[in-house]
Amino acid sequence: MVIIWFRANHQRLLEREASQDTVHEEFEQNITAVKKYLEAWNRSGWLNETLRYLPRNHVFKTTVYLIIDYDNDVFGENVALNLNIRQFHADHREAVYYLIHELAHAGYLRYHRMPELASAKTLGDLCAIVKFLTYLEGMGVISSLRLRTREEGFIRQRLQGASQRCRESKEGS
Ligand SMILES: [Zn+2]
Numbered sequence: 001m002v003i004i005w006f007r008a009n010h011q012r013l014l015e016r017e018a019s020q021d022t023v024h025e026e027f028e029q030n031i032t033a034v035k036k037y038l039e040a041w042n043r044s045g046w047l048n049e050t051l052r053y054l055p056r057n058h059v060f061k062t063t064v065y066l067i068i069d070y071d072n073d074v075f076g077e078n079v080a081l082n083l084n085i086r087q088f089h090a091d092h093r094e095a096v097y098y099l100i101h102e103l104a105h106a107g108y109l110r111y112h113r114m115p116e117l118a119s120a121k122t123l124g125d126l127c128a129i130v131k132f133l134t135y136l137e138g139m140g141v142i143s144s145l146r147l148r149t150r151e152e153g154f155i156r157q158r159l160q161g162a163s164q165r166c167r168e169s170k171e172g173s
Contacts, residue, residue: 030089031068037092038066038099046147050100053143054107062106064099072098074105093153100147101140108139 051058062077068084079102081095088095112132120126148154 027084031083034083034088034092034095035066038095041096046096046100047103049147050103050107050143052146053104053139055111058107058110060103060107062103064103072102074102074109077106077110079103079106087154091154093148093151097144097148097153100144104140104143105136108136 047060060077062079065078065080067080067082070080070082072082072085073080079099081099081102083095085094085098088098115129115132117129120129
């Protein structure tokens with residue numbers, strides 16, 4: 001597995017934000033801190049968490065692109081991790097949880113082809129795609145859950161946030 005850092009993109013964003021010195025400084029510190037946190041990890045730590053849910057002999061042929069802006073995503077077996085996510089800045093552990101999440105997708109897609117939404121012709125086709133995507137996301141969530149639980153990473157806050165939103169939507173309806 002290769003991890004690539006996109007400095008060019010980083011530089012472009014720094015130039016864009018250069019007019020606001022405080023924002024620029026905070027931005028630089030946040031990105032650097034998340035990157036350092038990721039680098040400080042022993043790679044086998046997060047890799048083994050992902051491999052727990054993949055076939056025993058799975059070997060990643062993945063390139064992880066550390067990017068700034070856009071999103072966390074998987075492209076075939078490669079992964080993009082956006083270091084400019086507020087959640088990562090608030091708690092650096094989130095970057096590792098999301099890395100595991102995206103790697104779980106990359107691993108799963110070795111064995112299962114991503115369905116094309118445009119190919120759905122019937123309700124059954126559409127249901128199969130929804131099931132596939134639900135399973136794919138579920139795998140991403142479950143793969144990082146053990147580490148997240150062990151570290152008590154944001155689970156309590158997330159559940160509180162979800163139940164608060166639920167209460168608000170009930171009150172609003
Ligand atoms: Zn996902």
